[in-house]
Amino acid sequence: xxxxxxxxxxxxxxxxxxxxxxxxxxxxxxxxxxxxxxxxxxxxxxxxxxxxxxxxxxxxxxxxxxxxxxxxxxxxxxxxxxxxxxxxxxxxxxxxxxxxxxxxxxxxxxxxxxxxxxxxxxxxxxxxxxxxxxxxxxxxxxxxxxxxxxxxxxxxxxxxxxxxxxxxxxxxxxxxxxxxxxxxxxxxxxxxxxxxxxxxxxxxxxxxxxxxxxxxxxxxxxxxxxxxxxxxxxxxxxxxxxxxxxxxxxxxxxxxxxxxxxxxxxxxxxxxxxxxxxxxxxxxxxxxxxxxxxxxxxxxxxxxxxxxxxxxxxxxxxxxxxxxxxxxxxxxxxxxxxxxxxxxxxxxxxxxxxxxxxxxxxxxxxxxxxxxxxxxxxxxxxxxxxxxxxxxxxxxxxxxxxxxxxxxxxxxxxxxxxxxxxxxxxxxxxxxxxxxxxxxxxxxxxxxxxxxxxxxxxxxxxxxxxxxxxxxxxxxxxxxxxxxxxxxxxxxxx
Amino acid sequence: xxxxxxxxxxxxxxxxxxxxxxxxxxxxxxxxxxxxxxxxxxxxxxxxxxxxxxxxxxxxxxxxxxxxxxxxxxxxxxxxxxxxxxxxxxxxxxxxxxxxxxxxxxxxxxxxxxxxxxxxxxxxxxxxxxxxxxxxxxxxxxxxxxxxxxxxxxxxxxxxxxxxxxxxxxxxxxxxxxxxxxxxxxxxxxxxxxxxxxxxxxxxxxxxxxxxxxxxxxxxxxxxxxxxxxxxxxxxxxxxxxxxxxxxxxxxxxxxxxxxxxxxxxxxxxxxxxxxxxxxxxxxxxxxxxxxxxxxxxxxxxxxxxxxxxxxxxxxxxxxxxxxxxxxxxxxxxxxxxxxxxxxxxxxxxxxxxxxxxxxxxxxxxxxxxxxxxxxxxxxxxxxxxxxxxxxxxxxxxxxxxxxxxxxxxxxxxxxxxxxxxxxxxxxxxxxxxxxxxxxxxxxxxxxxxxxxxxxxxxxxxxxxxxxxxxxxxxxxxxxxxxxxxxxxxxxxx
Numbered sequence: 001x002x003x004x005x006x007x008x009x010x011x012x013x014x015x016x017x018x019x020x021x022x023x024x025x026x027x028x029x030x031x032x033x034x035x036x037x038x039x040x041x042x043x044x045x046x047x048x049x050x051x052x053x054x055x056x057x058x059x060x061x062x063x064x065x066x067x068x069x070x071x072x073x074x075x076x077x078x079x080x081x082x083x084x085x086x087x088x089x090x091x092x093x094x095x096x097x098x099x100x101x102x103x104x105x106x107x108x109x110x111x112x113x114x115x116x117x118x119x120x121x122x123x124x125x126x127x128x129x130x131x132x133x134x135x136x137x138x139x140x141x142x143x144x145x146x147x148x149x150x151x152x153x154x155x156x157x158x159x160x161x162x163x164x165x166x167x168x169x170x171x172x173x174x175x176x177x178x179x180x181x182x183x184x185x186x187x188x189x190x191x192x193x194x195x196x197x198x199x200x201x202x203x204x205x206x207x208x209x210x211x212x213x214x215x216x217x218x219x220x221x222x223x224x225x226x227x228x229x230x231x232x233x234x235x236x237x238x239x240x241x242x243x244x245x246x247x248x249x250x251x252x253x254x255x256x257x258x259x260x261x262x263x264x265x266x267x268x269x270x271x272x273x274x275x276x277x278x279x280x281x282x283x284x285x286x287x288x289x290x291x292x293x294x295x296x297x298x299x300x301x302x303x304x305x306x307x308x309x310x311x312x313x314x315x316x317x318x319x320x321x322x323x324x325x326x327x328x329x330x331x332x333x334x335x336x337x338x339x340x341x342x343x344x345x346x347x348x349x350x351x352x353x354x355x356x357x358x359x360x361x362x363x364x365x366x367x368x369x370x371x372x373x374x375x376x377x378x379x380x381x382x383x384x385x386x387x388x389x390x391x392x393x394x395x396x397x398x399x400x401x402x403x404x405x406x407x408x409x410x411x412x413x414x415x416x417x418x419x420x421x422x423x424x425x426x427x428x429x430x431x432x433x434x435x436x437x438x439x440x441x442x443x444x445x446x447x448x449x450x451x452x453x454x455x456x457x458x459x460x461x462x463x464x465x466x467x468x469x470x471x472x473x474x475x476x477x478x479x480x481x482x483x484x485x486x487x488x489x490x491x492x493x494x
Numbered sequence: 495x496x497x498x499x500x501x502x503x504x505x506x507x508x509x510x511x512x513x514x515x516x517x518x519x520x521x522x523x524x525x526x527x528x529x530x531x532x533x534x535x536x537x538x539x540x541x542x543x544x545x546x547x548x549x550x551x552x553x554x555x556x557x558x559x560x561x562x563x564x565x566x567x568x569x570x571x572x573x574x575x576x577x578x579x580x581x582x583x584x585x586x587x588x589x590x591x592x593x594x595x596x597x598x599x600x601x602x603x604x605x606x607x608x609x610x611x612x613x614x615x616x617x618x619x620x621x622x623x624x625x626x627x628x629x630x631x632x633x634x635x636x637x638x639x640x641x642x643x644x645x646x647x648x649x650x651x652x653x654x655x656x657x658x659x660x661x662x663x664x665x666x667x668x669x670x671x672x673x674x675x676x677x678x679x680x681x682x683x684x685x686x687x688x689x690x691x692x693x694x695x696x697x698x699x700x701x702x703x704x705x706x707x708x709x710x711x712x713x714x715x716x717x718x719x720x721x722x723x724x725x726x727x728x729x730x731x732x733x734x735x736x737x738x739x740x741x742x743x744x745x746x747x748x749x750x751x752x753x754x755x756x757x758x759x760x761x762x763x764x765x766x767x768x769x770x771x772x773x774x775x776x777x778x779x780x781x782x783x784x785x786x787x788x789x790x791x792x793x794x795x796x797x798x799x800x801x802x803x804x805x806x807x808x809x810x811x812x813x814x815x816x817x818x819x820x821x822x823x824x825x826x827x828x829x830x831x832x833x834x835x836x837x838x839x840x841x842x843x844x845x846x847x848x849x850x851x852x853x854x855x856x857x858x859x860x861x862x863x864x865x866x867x868x869x870x871x872x873x874x875x876x877x878x879x880x881x882x883x884x885x886x887x888x889x890x891x892x893x894x895x896x897x898x899x900x901x902x903x904x905x906x907x908x909x910x911x912x913x914x915x916x917x918x919x920x921x922x923x924x925x926x927x928x929x930x931x932x933x934x935x936x937x938x939x940x941x942x943x944x945x946x947x948x949x950x951x952x953x954x955x956x957x958x959x960x961x962x963x964x965x966x967x968x969x970x971x972x973x974x975x976x977x978x979x980x981x982x983x984x985x986x987x988x
Contacts, residue, residue: 001953003755003952004749004750005949007750009748123617124617126624130625133628202878208746221747228744228746232740232741246730249702252714252716252719253715254704255703255715256502258501387695387696455499458495459688
């Protein structure tokens with residue numbers, strides 16, 4: 001694998017300067033074009049210590065317009081990161097449209113370190129590689145350009161470089177020593193990375209091996225590789241492409257609608273409501289305090305028809321949780337920054353840290369509901385979403401996070417009553433818009449999309465809880481009751 | 495996940511007959527259209543015992559033209575299968591273009607059984623799911639239609655069905671008892687499959703949950719699901735599609751060609767040749783006998799320029815191996831059956847069983863060489879091939895199979911001499927064709943493709959061995975020597 005990039009490829013200073021000024025300008029222009037085209041670029045940099053990874057990061061910032069470049073290193077994991085699923089640290093900082101993210105290390109150096117420490121054996125290592133492939137696939141499916149560079153030196157040259165650095169007193173740990181990285185010889189590193197590259201050199205995110213024996217040649221190789229990928233990515237974007245629509249997962253006519261079975265006549269008396277509210281809120285206070293002490297995080301999400309009472313339900317929950325350990329995220333149409341990223345990006349931002357609670361008022365399921373029904377997402381995109389969401393929730397579950405998903409169900413008649421009620425009330429008027437009326441007309445489409453969502457995402461690790469919400473108070477108690485029950489069960493299993 | 499398909503959906507006999515005759519005809523016609531369009535269809539059938547999986551297989555054969563349907567069960571693994579990588583059993587029997595393969599069980603029931611037996615814990619289970627996703631992706635990328643059906647019953651109905659069967663004396667193990675399947679209750683099965691379905695309900699190969707409470711409804715649901723998928727797949731095929739060309743992994747101008755470094759002047763004297771030939775052949779005889787006794791399989795492949803001496807090299811090896819335990823596979827242009835399958839399909843056929851040796855005279859690397867250079871494979875296809883091949887070889891290595899890859903290198907001058915030599919010799923004339931001369935003209939393209947192949951597929955588990963072959967005898971000895979050395983090392987590690 002590395003033979004070809006261990007050969008001598010020295011270039012004279014004159015030849016270099018002649019060649020380099022041209023391609024450097026080209027690279028700079030290419031960056032501007034990608035910016036204009038709104039293509040996000042992720043440059044992942046890995047390599048043998050001593051190959052000049054740090055220097056390369058600096059040079060890339062010098063060669064291009066550094067204003068829309070962000071540089072990231074991962075060798076000092078923060079508590080914040082350790083308390084979230086492994087990929088959280090990468091999701092947060094993914095480049096948006098037109099931006100470039102330079103990742104010094106990343107998921108591969110993470111996996112390499114785990115392996116060197118003996119924490120990843122066969123199956124775990126393979127799983128990490130699959131996760132990497134699928135993470136990258138999700139991004140490239142979404143239009144991200146990923147360029148993976150392996151900066152290579154042969155063993156002899158590496159030994160020489162390290163010796164020289166020592167002689168020069170250049171023991172600056174920022175330059176090439178990764179404290180989190182276990183002590184590893186050249187052979188160990190090569191052994192692991194040849195496995196990594198073999199398993200993750202995919203058509204949508206290739207590895208490029210860069211010969212770093214000679215600095216000038218290295219620079220040319222890197223710049224040419226970037227130009228090649230950027231140009232191709234631009235060509236791809238500019239080709240009027242006809243999206244390959246997959247088979248939409250439409251169910252047969254014999255599929256029954258789960259919402260049909262929900263008994264929405266359930267009610268609760270005002271007295272019972274007050275008693276239960278107090279009881280469950282006290283219970284929830286205890287449980288969330290316990291969760292905080294035990295470092296167990298909780299995510300609660302509410303979906304449901306317009307005016308089904310999501311806000312009221314959420315407030316009855318937050319009232320019981322210490323304000324210092326919870327946050328509520330309202331999900332509306334994505335803003336520009338959110339639109340510049342993968343649709344899951346904005347939800348990753350708010351994953352709670354250890355012991356905290358995040359409530360989502362609407363959620364990532366918008367992809368399979370409003371985006372599907374309104375055509376904001378293509379068939380390809382929403383068909384893919386079920387798997388992407390299941391994978392996302394899998395990562396939450398693997399990290400031990402409690403995830404509770406509520407869907408608030410009301411009848412069309414009740415919805416109409418509430419709409420009218422809102423319109424006639426001065427301080428509720430703002431809550432009802434044209435859009436709400438339009439959504440109502442698409443009731444049938446939503447009904448179908450909701451059912452598909454239940455079938456494909458009500459899972460062992462994250463089942464949907466459908467709450468009859470015709471009686472608002474009943475719904476609030478039901479949600480509190482379920483939440484307490486799920487959290488109690490979790491503690492029994494700890 | 496299963497709530498929706500546990501609801502009552504009984505249909506009266508009259509309504510059923512009215513509806514069913516229409517869709518049954520439609521299904522039959524659809525099958526003919528898929529046949530004409532050359533789309534391979536894989537129907538994977540899994541479900542709760544008692545849901546009527548066996549009956550469904552029979553019905554599918556009745557409803558459609560059974561002449562191009564093949565039915566497969568996997569619950570009795572043969573020795574043949576156990577001695578190969580896990581996916582070998584599926585590769586062998588994949589449906590060809592226009593054919594339908596009905597898989598009763600498959601990779602999912604395999605993984606479920608391993609999990610129930612406690613052999614798959616977290617990481618192994620996740621890896622199995624990733625492998626399934628990627629296997630299916632490789633097939634759907636190649637145009638295969640995959641339909642995954644989960645035949646569902648709720649717990650109560652299942653208990654009733656099982657009781658009824660027992661009362662009727664229907665304890666035929668063929669009907670629903672899988673001896674390899676560990677004893678598992680309803681809850682265990684549902685628990686595992688809800689995980690499986692969650693992790694593998696992908697946009698390119700969705701799961702469809704079928705409510706089997708009522709047989710008539712089940713039949714309609716199955717037929718409608720098949721029609722829906724077949725129609726969509728046909729629409730897809732008929733849409734003039736513009737293939738999304740990925741970024742070809744072309745290296746920078748600073749990449750050196752590894753073949754440039756090969757010293758082809760190496761020779762051996764006739765006397766040394768004879769001595770060494772005897773020595774290494776004796777050595778190889780011992781080693782392959784030992785391998786046979788230890789159940790270690792070996793795959794040896796030869797690539798190289800036309801007239802580089804692949805045949806002669808192979809014969810010097812086979813001469814040393816007992817004819818009963820080895821086979822040589824000549825790879826030429828694919829025949830019709832091979833063309834009807836994924837390009838890796840024909841190579842999977844010949845994976846040796848435990849202790850045996852397969853020699854490939856040319857190999858799957860054709861995808862990255864002749865198919866790339868001649869344009870038989872699109873850029874998308876050959877760019878994808880490196881990863882597909884690395885994955886394939888990974889599966890061989892995981893099974894403990896020895897894989898030795900040779901590339902025989904000669905100069906252009908030497909090739910010309912040999913071509914002319916062949917043309918002037920009555921009994922060698924047939925070995926030289928128009929095509930050989932054409933290939934020669936594309937020397938530069940091949941040179942590049944070969945270098946990319948070395949970079950991307952010379953891996954830790956399966957490195958390329960480049961043999962200087964200007965002197966045929968030197969090449970033969972070199973190959974024998976390397977082969978003996980690799981095999982000896984393998985035994986040291988056992």
